[in-house]
Amino acid sequence: MGMTTGDNNRFLRFWYEINDKKIGMKYRFYNKGGEYRRWFGNLNYVIDWDNNGMKVREFKGSTIRNDTYYFHKGISWSLITSSVSSFRSTEHIECVYGDAGPACFPTNNLFYYTLGLLNSKQTEVFLQLMNPTINLSSGVTALIPYIFSKKISME
Numbered sequence: 001m002g003m004t005t006g007d008n009n010r011f012l013r014f015w016y017e018i019n020d021k022k023i024g025m026k027y028r029f030y031n032k033g034g035e036y037r038r039w040f041g042n043l044n045y046v047i048d049w050d051n052n053g054m055k056v057r058e059f060k061g062s063t064i065r066n067d068t069y070y071f072h073k074g075i076s077w078s079l080i081t082s083s084v085s086s087f088r089s090t091e092h093i094e095c096v097y098g099d100a101g102p103a104c105f106p107t108n109n110l111f112y113y114t115l116g117l118l119n120s121k122q123t124e125v126f127l128q129l130m131n132p133t134i135n136l137s138s139g140v141t142a143l144i145p146y147i148f149s150k151k152i153s154m155e
Contacts, residue, residue: 006061
C-alpha cells in the first residue's frame with residue numbers, strides 16, 4: 001500500500017491550484033484513486049514533496065510506505081469501487097502513491113500485457129466472484145490468474 005499523509009488538507013492540492021512551474025519540483029502528482037477511469041487518468045492531486053517530502057515525513061500523523069516505488073511507472077486502481085474496477089497507467093506521470101490508489105509494477109515487457117489483462121472482461125468477472133466487496137486491495141489483485149505466452153520474455 002501507499003502512503004498516508006495524515007492531513008490531506010495540509011499537504012494535498014488539486015493540480016490546477018498550483019503554479020505549473022512548481023509541479024515536478026516542489027509539488028509532485030499524488031495517486032489518490034478516484035472515479036472509474038480505465039487506461040489513464042485520475043491524477044487530480046499534487047502533494048507538497050519539497051525536499052523529498054520532508055514536511056510530510058516529519059508530520060506525526062503521516063505514514064510513508066513503499067517509498068522506493070514512488071515515481072516509478074506503475075498500474076494503479078482505486079481501493080474503493082462502487083461497481084466495476086478500472087486500472088490505469090502512470091507511465092508518463094511520475095507520482096507518489098497514496099493508500100487509496102494502490103499500484104503494481106510489472107516489468108517493462110509485461111507492462112501493457114498486464115494493463116490489458118487487468119482491464120479485461122475476464123478480470124472483471126473474476127474480481128466480482130473473488131471479491132464481492134467495494135474494496136479492491138493489492139492482495140486481491142495479486143490473486144488474478146494469468147498465463148504468459150512463451151513469446152513474452154520473463155526478464
